[in-house]
Amino acid sequence: MNFCEIEPSEFDVGIVGSGAAGGIAAKELCERGAKVCVLEIGEWKDPSKVFRSHAWPFELPYHGFRDEYTEGLYGDPAIFRYSSVGSDPAPYVILPAVGGKTLLWAAHSWRFGRRDFRLRALQGIGEDWPIGYQDLAPYYDRAEEFMGVCGRRDSLEVIPDGRFLPPLEFRCGELQVGRALSKLGPQFKMISTRKAVNTMAHGGRPQCHFCGHCSRGCDVDAKYTSANAAIPAALRTGRCTLVTGALAKAILLDSTGNRARDIVFIEVKSGRERRVRCRAVALACGPVESARLLLLSTSKWFPQGLGNRSGEVGKNLQTTINLGTSGYLKSLVGGRVVNDDGTDAYHGTIPNPYYEKPHAKFPNGYLINVGSGTQLGYGGQLDFVSAVPGFGRQYKKNLRATFPALVTLGCQGQTLASPTNYVDLDPALRDGFGLPAIRMHYRLGESELAMVDDMRKVMRAILEAAGGVVTSSDRSGGIDYSHYVGTCRMGIDPERSVLNPYCQSHDVKNLFVVDGSSFPTYPEKNPTETVIAVAMRAAEHLAEELRKGNI
């Protein structure tokens, strides 16, 4: 198809972004009869050619220490320029490709708990979601069925059960940690980590072969990505036009200023400007880029950005904070070396122990992932070489004996929305495409710092209760660049929110933002399964509105 041939067409929906939200929205809309155009800044990546997941470290020039495993996948920082200010500068990362960051995600898939939607009502902080768990439950069901999520029905309120493929098994170290948790209290329980990974063949994709390299890209597509499931499903309907190498730069309104009409985009290879006309527009670029696109789309009706009459676009930026501790279990030292690879890093998770009763010093919750054995998936396992003393023959023998006993704990904690945390447009810096660059503003609050302190103490207590020795612990909490949410929050009040409960703009009825931008408050759990459930619900509503002629 000649590229400029799409210009005279009018699509029912123009979707910007083909990641977790965009892919699902395209599938849902196309399956309901909508003619959809998906604009994606990146290109297709062929998993069997592009992913280096099975490369041995010694086959790479720097043994993997210069990110050779994922080289060429993340956006070139020289082009995707941005600025980051505040006392805890937040990183920004884009994966420009069909499927976005789902290509390299570790696929942890959790439902939010009932309480996670009602932080304000229960604890007086943040904003409540205008919908509850019961509104999303049917979409969680469908999301899990479509993605293929492995797990066990654990009957825990903090992490509601769903429909699962067979659960991952525990390695010996994980088992030992799990058994020791009762020493810390009944609120500490380890469950099988739930992941969108095929522990059996599902959705036309093969069973996982447990090589432990999910985060380097799954070369057999046993892990769910938007590129191996959602986008192909959309394309199979015959109603989806996927345009790659297309950078959306503005949404234009019609002459009344009430309706979005065109998406203006740049052809990445040629620099030429194009536009596509749509009855409705759905943004799915991720919370940072979706907010930027709205802020870039100024007009006389929306001088402070499209759909931004509330002034909330870009605000309420939240993510998770990560802190890890590694060590080894004394009873496993000198044990037999077996293949402990499974799926990337963690097979056990301790859900938020403060879900029922928040900690006295901070309202934030966090979960603790548990990984053990000789698997090298995360690379950080090798840090133990610095924790074993001495040098020479005995040092070498000691390292060899310690290797099968390794264990890693990874905390992932909630952050609260704060006026200090938001994204806007940098007034001076331009990115490689000549557009005003993203400017991240971030500062960790007192409660986040108190939580990080607790994480460190609790991880040490867990390892010691399990008969372990701590060999290293992260010095400070890391801001997770893959979990940003909240920049176009949903709510009932148009003066204090950007979107209604269906992710529809309060200000422009045919404009939707279907990615994690809509989350008002965000717990400690990975966002993607909820992003997919929310996008499914929003797409279903949009399709219905189109069918009725309301949009």
Next chain:
Amino acid sequence: MERSANGEKPRKTGTTCVITRRELLRWLGFAAVGGCALSSREIFAQAPRLVRRLRKNGSATAGFFTPEQKKTIATLCDLILPADSDSPGAREAGVPDFIDRLIKVSEGATQEVWTKGLADLEQFAQKSHGSSFATLEGAQQERVLSALAENEFHPHSALESFFVEAKRLIAMGYYTSEAGLRKDLKFQGNTYLAQSPRCAEPAR
């Protein structure tokens, strides 16, 4: 979608690539009924070809250190992770070359740590034993390192900090080498498993 009916190939040069549904499905190997073209095992077997391409690119990289500095690094490798009856040592495993390549592309501050550290080590060897570090006898070299390693968990000087860093990088380089990872540690992973690993040993 009417456009795909003529089976037009996607244009890849000069224009944005708009992929027709038919081309895409063929490329991904998804049959209309949703099957997979290649089994996991077949795809896994293709992975070495990609890696061979990478290896060719990597070996041409030049190094950072002078021959004298490299000799000192090789000596450190021999001392910190020597060859034994179980496996080759860090020097035999190519760790000096690995460090040379890695430091070449590292930040200036990292390069400075190594340049200064090696110089400080030389100075220390001269002062305590009257000779350059690489030419000392084995026992003397071990005494030098033992002195530096005494405070390895709370280094007091720049040289003690350098010992910590040299030990770390030598060990990281060794245990990601074929000799270190597969021969010494006997790493069993990075392969094709039919089911998830699980604990076979009884709880202790």
